[in-house]
Amino acid sequence: MNDPVSPADTLRRSLAGLLDGLPPRQAAAAVERLIANYRGATPTHAPILRDRADVAAYAAYRMPATFEAVHSALEEFAEAAPEWVPASHTDVGGGTGAATWAVSATWPGERSVTVLDWAEPALALGREIAAANPALHDVRWQRSRIGAALSLESTDLVTISYVLNELAEKDRTTLVDTAASAAQAVVIVEPGTPDGYARVIEARDRLIAAGFHVAAPCPHSAACPITPGADWCHFSARVSRSSLHRQVKGGSLPYEDEKFAYVAAARFPVTPAPSRIVRKPQIRKGQVLLDLCETDPALTRTTVTKRHGDLYKAARDADWGDAWPPADH
Known part of the structure; x- marks a missing residue:
């Protein structure tokens, strides 16, 4: 009997087919342009991913890293709450749905899922890719502006991955408060940089103030012991590199390490790591x-x-x- 194919392998296979017909040089150029835009100050009312070619190139480049980072965070959350399985999930700013794949890899089976994003081409491609994952057949892909005006329906789990860095401070705080009021559990993932860590700590403080208990990575819900500006807390996830990765970044290693910062918190009791x-x-x-x-x-x-x-x-x-x-x- 063959072993079942993991969601991670299924995702990699689906992404590998995205660039068929798109010249490698064109795909690499699209990724480089999009990376430059993401590092700039892009207002939330102007989607960076403009068309299918943009989305296909960026998804093939970034989805595996986002998946591995979010999956790592969710696995640690699941360790702290082993009896809990989310029956519903809302992925805020989810784009092509990497976090929904990570949730299905952490807790197998079907659930009610909604992906919210402003970029219609990203949602369309996310729906296309999700067809390969039986757990994601009934996902609702909904266009929505991510910011202070966002409203969320009640749900078990909210994921917010690589989103806060695109928002102004007021929108960030309102989004975290909105997620806290709607969800039983919230998992936030940001780049593993000092700024990413600062955004995570800001969100962590708001979740605790809203009555949440930190499940991971922290062993406690007290103040972070790191002196602000002296260091930052972040982690690393190993990601298999595609030919597109190697072309954009150079080098020949078959993998790279995605650095990320995160917080996972819940309204219900959790048992964090000692x-x-x-x-x-x-x-x-x-x-x-x-x-x-x-x-x-x-x-x-x-x-x-x-x-x-x-x-x-x-x-x-x-x-x-x-x-x-x-x-x-």
């Missing part, structure tokens, strides 16, 4: 150095040596972003 590994573990002879965010809250460095037996083996296998110690220790 502590979280917040830097890449440093493996040295006979010891592993782990930088941890603790429940206290505090940032600490702990050294795990061979004298710790099985815990030392677990430390050697631990990844940046993992809960610590592992659940079976």
Whole structure:
């Protein structure tokens, strides 16, 4: 019997077919132009993705990274709330639907899903790609301006991924408050930059003020122990690189690492990690150095040596972003 194909593999196959008939040089040029636009100050009333060629190029380039980042965040959320499965999901600013794929990979099965975005070409292509995923056959793809005027119907889960960076501060705060009032759980993902982290912390504070409990990545719902401006909290997800990735970015590695910051919070009780590994573990002879965010809250460095037996083996296998110690220790 063949193993079922994962949503991630299905998504990669679907994206690979998007660029058929589009010359590679043209696709790469479209991606480079779109990246430049996204890094600029683009008002929400002017969609950057103008037509199908734009959307196809950008989806093929960005969807795998968005999927992996959001999936990583959702997996950690699911660890903190193992009995909970969302029966409904609203993806705000979801574009071609990467977060909906990530939700289906985290909690298999069908659910009520709505994707909201201002760019009609992105929604149309998202619907086309979703046809390959049985869990996404009944998604509602709805054109909606993402900002202060947005209203959301009651839903179990709201995801907001790589959206806050496109909004003015007033629109950001109103959007987070709107999500908090509509949802039982909210997961927000931003680029893993100091600015992205600052937006996540701002959203985290508003969610806590609205009565939410932080499920991940933080082991607590107290103030973040990082001194503002001195450092930032972010994580990394491994992404398989397509030929388009290699053409745009150069190099020949078959993968790249997507850096992201996130917060996952819920109105219901959650069990966050005892502590979280917040830097890449440093493996040295006979010891592993782990930088941890603790429940206290505090940032600490702990050294795990061979004298710790099985815990030392677990430390050697631990990844940046993992809960610590592992659940079976």
